[in-house]
Amino acid sequence: MRSKSTLGRVPGEAGIWILIFGEMSVFSALFAAFLYYRGRDVSGFTASQAQLSKAIGLLNTVFLLTSSLFVALAVRATVRMRTIAAPRLYIAGLTCAAAFILLKAFEYYTLFARGITVGSNTYFGFYFGLTALHLGHVLIGSGVLLALAIATRTPSSEPKRFALIESGGCFWHMVDALWIIIFALLYLVE
Amino acid sequence: MRGFLRDRLVLVWLVLIGATLFSTGIGGTTGLARSGDGAAVTAAVLAIAFGKVAAVIFNYMDIRRAPGALKILWGAWLAVVLTVLMGIYRTGL
Amino acid sequence: MSRDFSTTIRAQRFLLWLSLISAAIFFFSWAWMMGFFPPPSPSLSADQVVALYSQHIIRFRVGVVLALISGAFMMPYSLVVSMQMARLEKGAPIWAILQLMCGLVNAMYIWGPVLVWGVAAFSIDRAPELTLLLHELAWLSYITPLTVFPLNLLAIIMVCFGKDEEDRHSAFPRWIGYLTAWQAVQSFGGPIALLFKSGIFSWNGLIPFWLPLSLFGVWFGALSFTIFRALRYQQQQASAA
Numbered sequence: 335m336r337s338k339s340t341l342g343r344v345p346g347e348a349g350i351w352i353l354i355f356g357e358m359s360v361f362s363a364l365f366a367a368f369l370y371y372r373g374r375d376v377s378g379f380t381a382s383q384a385q386l387s388k389a390i391g392l393l394n395t396v397f398l399l400t401s402s403l404f405v406a407l408a409v410r411a412t413v414r415m416r417t418i419a420a421p422r423l424y425i426a427g428l429t430c431a432a433a434f435i436l437l438k439a440f441e442y443y444t445l446f447a448r449g450i451t452v453g454s455n456t457y458f459g460f461y462f463g464l465t466a467l468h469l470g471h472v473l474i475g476s477g478v479l480l481a482l483a484i485a486t487r488t489p490s491s492e493p494k495r496f497a498l499i500e501s502g503g504c505f506w507h508m509v510d511a512l513w514i515i516i517f518a519l520l521y522l523v524e
Numbered sequence: 525m526r527g528f529l530r531d532r533l534v535l536v537w538l539v540l541i542g543a544t545l546f547s548t549g550i551g552g553t554t555g556l557a558r559s560g561d562g563a564a565v566t567a568a569v570l571a572i573a574f575g576k577v578a579a580v581i582f583n584y585m586d587i588r589r590a591p592g593a594l595k596i597l598w599g600a601w602l603a604v605v606l607t608v609l610m611g612i613y614r615t616g617l
Numbered sequence: 618m619s620r621d622f623s624t625t626i627r628a629q630r631f632l633l634w635l636s637l638i639s640a641a642i643f644f645f646s647w648a649w650m651m652g653f654f655p656p657p658s659p660s661l662s663a664d665q666v667v668a669l670y671s672q673h674i675i676r677f678r679v680g681v682v683l684a685l686i687s688g689a690f691m692m693p694y695s696l697v698v699s700m701q702m703a704r705l706e707k708g709a710p711i712w713a714i715l716q717l718m719c720g721l722v723n724a725m726y727i728w729g730p731v732l733v734w735g736v737a738a739f740s741i742d743r744a745p746e747l748t749l750l751l752h753e754l755a756w757l758s759y760i761t762p763l764t765v766f767p768l769n770l771l772a773i774i775m776v777c778f779g780k781d782e783e784d785r786h787s788a789f790p791r792w793i794g795y796l797t798a799w800q801a802v803q804s805f806g807g808p809i810a811l812l813f814k815s816g817i818f819s820w821n822g823l824i825p826f827w828l829p830l831s832l833f834g835v836w837f838g839a840l841s842f843t844i845f846r847a848l849r850y851q852q853q854q855a856s857a858a
Contacts, residue, residue: 342589342590342591342592342594342595343589343590343591344590344591344594345585345586345587345589345590347791347795348792349791349792349794349795349796350795351594352792352795352796352799353795353796353798353799353802354585355597355601356799357799357802357803358601359601360803360823360824360828362605362608362609363823364817364823364824365605365609366608366609366612367816367817367823369609369612369613369616370612370616372613372616373612373613373615373616373617374616376616376617380553383552383553384553384554388548388551388552388554391548392544392545392548395544395548396541396544399537399540399541399544400537402537402580402584403533403534403536403537403584405584406533406583406584407533410533452812452813453812453813456816459813459816459818462812463809463812463813463817463818463824466809467805467806467809467824470802470805470806471802471805474801474802474805494791498778500586501795503584503585504585507580507581507584507585508585510580510584511576511577511580511581514573514576514577514580515573515574515577517573518547518551518569518570518572518573521548521551521552522547522548522551522552522555522566522569522573523551523552523566523569523570523613524551524552524553524555524562524563524565524566524569
């Protein structure tokens with residue numbers, strides 16, 4: 335006998351997938367543009383890349399990966415009606431997001447202090463453009479996590495409500511996924 | 525504690541962290557490429573990055589348990605984007 | 618239990634049509650008559666900008682006139698959206714009022730810059746730097762102010778996900794909520810144009826211009842569709858009652 339679980343269930347609801355596919359495609363176009371312009375000035379891009387701290391990039395990646403873990407755990411706690419654990423896990427994710435934001439601000443500060451800004455060259459145009467755009471998503475996502483932390487304090491078995499909560503979680507994972515690629519392109523590409 | 529480490533979500537996190545440390549080690553201007561093949565290192569870095577994204581999508585976004593169509597869609601999307609990015613990278617070399 | 622606005626259904630329909638027709642006229646005037654579609658590059662020099670305007674100066678000026686007449690199309694639109702929101706809200710319609718306030722401010726960012734472009738074209742023989750100044754002022758006002766737009770969209774999102782009505786008759790089905798959320802996320806690309814004079818992040822680039830505009834067009838059309846659909850249903854309900 336086939337159980338329901340073998341048929342698959344759409345996480346969240348269809349609407350969020352339009353958003354996620356859409357946003358990731360938009361960023362992919364930016365990634366493509368970055369690599370295209372890189373191809374036209376490999377030595378310039380490599381020299382500029384050397385100005386960044388791999389350590390900071392790595393730490394930021396760890397922050398976001400960890401935040402994603404917390405959010406995934408939080409969504410699971412939500413479905414299990416854990417009204418104490420779920421909000422705490424969302425807040426834990428939010429804390430990691432805050433750490434990311436602070437570290438990124440510090441990184442910007444160190445670059446500005448060395449006279450490197452958005453107009454310095456094509457590489458840094460992309461660096462600041464991509465990271466600022468991503469930061470906007472981090473800020474929006476943080477708002478979502480806060481809303482989820484508040485909402486999950488009260489238990490509810492309403493499927494539509496859960497669909498929205500799970501969608502919010504997926505949005506956060508998208509923010510994490512985007513950073514994974516941004517980190518690779520800006521810091522690690524040779 | 526053992527239960528914690530058997531948790532799929534935690535295991536995925538460990539793999540993600542490990543993959544991140546590895547690619548950070550080999551990549552960038554202070555990585556492996558100083559001694560040789562930058563293109564191969566970059567290919568590895570990009571492939572690992574997309575592997576990580578796949579792990580996030582399939583495990584954290586729970587696409588692993590989604591209907592087949594959505595799984596195929598994501599798999600195809602990831603493959604296409606990775607291929608295109610690799611292609612652009614290589615034509616610039 | 619929603620508020621009964623059935624006496625205003627004809628007015629809402631009229632205002633929505635008025636908005637759509639004005640939007641079409643506005644786009645025609647701005648895009649073709651003023652020739653700003655696709656947008657000129659932000660890295661043009663003062664002389665190049667003067668040359669750009671001088672090319673079809675009469676057509677440009679007439680385009681400005683038409684754009685100023687049709688440019689307030691978001692006002693009736695915002696009102697209809699708020700009316701539809703208000704009938705769904707319980708108690709004081711706070712989200713509808715917020716949406717209306719923000720919609721009003723947004724509407725000004727559409728025709729306001731057109732006026733400045735018009736001033737630029739008014740005396741095209743002034744010092745080129747002055748024309749460039751007005752040109753840049755208008756373009757950046759048109760593209761970069763984020764200000765109330767996300768708030769505007771947030772209000773709509775609240776109603777999409779908080780309403781007590783079936784999606785298939787509603788002006789605000791959940792998919793509109795997600796589309797609006799996407800629009801809100803994309804809109805953050807606008808302010809970035811203040812930092813770039815060329816490339817993807819500049820006022821004629823992918824992130825501040827093409828994507829937000831395309832998404833706005835899709836959203837504007839989709840929401841018009843669902844509102845018309847909802848008005849039809851509301852009218853049926855009213856005549857059946």
